[in-house]
Amino acid sequence: MLAAMPPVPTPKPAPGAPRVRERGDACPGALRLHSADDGHLARLRLPAGRLTARQVEVLADAAEALGDGRISVTSRGNAELRGLADGCGAELAALLAEAGLLPSATHERVRNIVASPAAGLDGLGAADVQLWARELDERLCAAPWAAALSGRFLFVLDDGRGDVTGLGGDVTLVAVDPRTALLHLGGRAVRVAAADAPRAALAAARVFLSAARAAGTGAWRVRELPEGSGLDVRDVRDVRDVRDVRDARRDGREALAAEEVSEPALPQGPPPAPGPLGPAALHVLAPLGRLTAAQLRALLPADEVRLTPWRGAVVVGAGPDRTPALDAAGLITRPDSPWAGVSACTGRPGCAKSLADVRADAVPGRPGLPVHYSGCERRCGHPHGDWVDVLAAPGGGYLVDGAPVPRTDLAPAVTTARTAPRTTR
Structure with a gap:
């Protein structure tokens, strides 16, 4: 019932040519496991990262009973279990379903929803987008067509502070005030009522799927659509519970109110400090x-x-x-911790592609820019925005932002890179 999927290589397009996806998305999920050197991997989508106290307990129990006893937090606020044994998929699925962590077997990989984590807690946001995330998730799981989205398609819901707008969302909602939101899609934006924001975000995903079908390139993300694909955020006004945008234009029900905004800009703000x-x-x-x-x-x-x-x-x-x-307990609770903002891919021995045990080699350096340790050029899980790139080099040692550095000299090199002035990459 539950298959462990091998990684699927994606050919790179020629310069200037649109990317063509000839295979379906093999992104792992909670039901479709990924085979790695340290066992199988399950990726559990958690809209807005939300876990109840009961779900925290279940996830910890599952990690100990079925995996390597750890939970990886992804750059989308999802959770990964690693080191899973052969044949444990059905037991894992039953545990997750019983805890309410698997509301839809058909949609579990497309529940990629990031929302400002401090929304509703510190009084700084324009709206509690955590509530939007819950409604969007319910609508997403209830829409049969939404199962066609890629497991990499991302919804971003920002409460106006700009902490998550830089995460590369395909559909981005930004709260303007308690009554208004801006919906961003493909570099354009429309203004919608806050009460309609989750419905508008889902409509935007359908607009993308319509454009992707018309393009015929198998695009998983908005940025993969070729130029002239016809993607238009204004089409959300015509989308209802029908097969595609063209059918929607023949439908007589009330349209979504959406006013185009000229030259929309996404707010940019820092993530919350520990x-x-x-x-x-x-x-x-x-x-x-x-x-x-x-x-x-x-x-x-x-x-x-x-x-x-x-x-x-x-x-x-x-x-x-x-x-x-x-x-x-060993958690990072202060912004001045040298380990704040330090991340790493799986590395050896869990990943066959890695050239080093990057987690064992990682050193923090003085607090400053985020730093990410990568075992290979894929740089899995690297941060968005500006960050220090520490890449394992063939034959040993590392490249710190492209400069060769022996393992023994990593600490001073990383400290310099984290604190030196630079332009955004």
Whole structure:
């Protein structure tokens, strides 16, 4: 019933030519496992990163009973279990389904929804986009056509502070005020009512699928569509529960109100620092993006836990008095920690493509720019925006932003790179 899928190589297009996807998306999920050198991998989509206290316990138990005892937090705020044994897929699926973590077997890989993790907690956002995320997820799972989206297609919901707009969303919603939102798609934007925002985001995904079918290139992401594909965010006004945009234009039901915005700009803001978020929430980071089952349980008690795109967790319902205990559990609780912003791919021995055990080799350097350690040129899981690139080199050593550095000299080289002035990559 549950298959472990081998990686599918994707040919690179010729310069200037549109990317053509000749195979379906093999992105792993909770039901379609990926085979790695350290066992199978399951990727669990968590819209807005949200976990109830019960789900935190179930995820920790699953990691210990079926995997290697750790949970990786992805750059989309999702969770990965590694080291899964052959034949455990059905048991894992049953555990996840019982905990409400698998609401749709047909849509589980397309529930890629990132939302501002501090929304509704610190009073800084224009709207509580966490509520939008829940409604969008319900609508997404209820739409049969949405199962055709790629497992890499991404919805981004920003509460106006600009903390998640830089994550490369295919469909991006930005709260303007409690009554209004901007919907961004393909470099253009329309203004919609906040009450219609989740419906508009789903309509935008359907507009993309219509354009992708017309292009015939098998595009998984908006940026893969060829020029002249006909993608137009204004078409969300015509999308309803019908087969495609052309059918929608013949449908007589009320259209979505959407006013085009000229020269729309996405707000840009920093991610929340580790530490308190308002009076009753804390943001902590996972060392190198991985939590042990014990560290995940250390987040409890909590009203809920929100995994973040910066490989951390927002503990809702926790005050500053919880900081010493979370610190003692090995979590990163302060912005001045040298490990804040340091991440790494799986590396050896889990990944056959890696040239080094990057997690063992990683050093933090002085706090500054994010830094990511990669075992190969794929740079899996690297941050968005500006970051220090530490890449394992053939024959040993590393390239730090392209400069060769011996393993023994990594610490000073990374410190210099994290603190030196630079232009955005």
